[in-house]
Amino acid sequence: MEKKNIDWAKLGFGYTKTDSRWQAEWKDGEWQEGGLIEDAEFHLPESACVFHYSQSCFEGLKAYTTKQGDIVTFRPDLNAERMANTCRRLAMPAYPQDEFVRAVVETVRANAAWVPPYGTGCSLYIRPVMIGSGPQIGVAPAPSYMFRVFVMPVGAYFKGAVKPLKLRVSEYDRAAPHGTGHIKAGLNYAMSLYATMEAHEEGYAENVYLDPATRTYIEETGGANIIFVDADNTVVVPKSPSILPSITRRSLVYVAEHYLGLKVVERQVALDELKGFKECALCGTAAVLAPVGQIDTKDGPIQFPSGMEKMGEISARLRETLTGIQMGEIEAPEGWIVKIA
Numbered sequence: 181m182e183k184k185n186i187d188w189a190k191l192g193f194g195y196t197k198t199d200s201r202w203q204a205e206w207k208d209g210e211w212q213e214g215g216l217i218e219d220a221e222f223h224l225p226e227s228a229c230v231f232h233y234s235q236s237c238f239e240g241l242k243a244y245t246t247k248q249g250d251i252v253t254f255r256p257d258l259n260a261e262r263m264a265n266t267c268r269r270l271a272m273p274a275y276p277q278d279e280f281v282r283a284v285v286e287t288v289r290a291n292a293a294w295v296p297p298y299g300t301g302c303s304l305y306i307r308p309v310m311i312g313s314g315p316q317i318g319v320a321p322a323p324s325y326m327f328r329v330f331v332m333p334v335g336a337y338f339k340g341a342v343k344p345l346k347l348r349v350s351e352y353d354r355a356a357p358h359g360t361g362h363i364k365a366g367l368n369y370a371m372s373l374y375a376t377m378e379a380h381e382e383g384y385a386e387n388v389y390l391d392p393a394t395r396t397y398i399e400e401t402g403g404a405n406i407i408f409v410d411a412d413n414t415v416v417v418p419k420s421p422s423i424l425p426s427i428t429r430r431s432l433v434y435v436a437e438h439y440l441g442l443k444v445v446e447r448q449v450a451l452d453e454l455k456g457f458k459e460c461a462l463c464g465t466a467a468v469l470a471p472v473g474q475i476d477t478k479d480g481p482i483q484f485p486s487g488m489e490k491m492g493e494i495s496a497r498l499r500e501t502l503t504g505i506q507m508g509e510i511e512a513p514e515g516w517i518v519k520i521a
């Protein structure tokens with residue numbers, strides 16, 4: 181199969197319209213049989229619930245070309261499970277988890293020509309999305325829903341992602357106590373956009389959000405979880421009920437413990453403690469693992485000893501091992517890699 185003619189070295193993180201997408205509709209109380217379509221638009225009534233009451237959620241995962249030349253994806257079952265949890269919290273009908281994985285596999289296979297080749301540093305980003313598409317004017321869940329999976333080739337999320345990032349502690353909150361911080365609802369991102377734009381204008385790559393109840397503990401950033409390495413090389417992972425359970429972070433925890441023999445502690449991490457850590461990194465499907473060199477707080481900057489020039493040693497080993505597993509260079513734990521073609 182001939183690949184699309186793309187300059188992989190110049191590819192950023194953005195939308196490209198590819199050939200096929202998967203669509204399924206929920207109506208009359210059940211999911212109808214889904215399938216591949218070519219139309220990249222949604223055709224919706226002005227009264228669609230998503231426009232008014234923001235019934236929308238999504239997922240993000242990637243497909244890769246491995247060293248062996250296979251097209252694979254990474255732990256899609258966990259995205260299926262997380263989307264089902266998100267749907268329950270938003271009073272939306274969960275898409276059956278095995279059908280979710282099938283939709284991902286079929287969509288990637290149908291767009292195989294768009295999957296970046298091994299060694300380019302690029303991947304195929306997979307975006308499952310669900311919206312309340314039926315008419316709804318009274319405040320209530322939609323009477324019908326659309327589930328769609330579409331894909332696009334992407335490069336790095338943070339330009340020069342292996343160069344350490346500068347972040348700031350946000351004065352805004354991302355999540356409310358007992359709210360929706362732990363699910364992948366579109367509404368969580370809508371309310372973070374203003375804070376993100378402000379951070380970018382001030383020269384920061386991202387905002388670090390604090391726990392919304394006490395504003396003393398580290399939560400995560402707008403689009404990635406955050407991890408730390410302490411002086412004893414222990415990987416420290418913030419724990420909170422309002423953090424999105426990142427699949428990358430959960431995988432890195434496993435890699436740290438089972439591949440690198442590191443100790444991992446998941447616990448509340450106070451803002452005051454940051455000075456004691458030697459490395460800090462963001463992790464997520466889009467960011468993979470991106471080092472953080474500095475976090476500005478209202479009491480001044482915190483600079484991590486790993487500095488602004490290069491990634492810390494533990495962060496680099498974590499990143500290399502995870503990407504090695506994804507690219508077929510390192511043997512994966514059972515069930516992590518799903519072969520598509």
Ligand SMILES: Cc1ncc(COP(=O)(O)O)c(C=O)c1O
Nearest residue numbers: 403404405424426427428464465
């Ligand atoms: C708020 C937030 N946290 C964390 C993540 C990372 O999650 P994952 O590793 O499953 O991509 C994402 C993006 O996917 C996100 O949007």
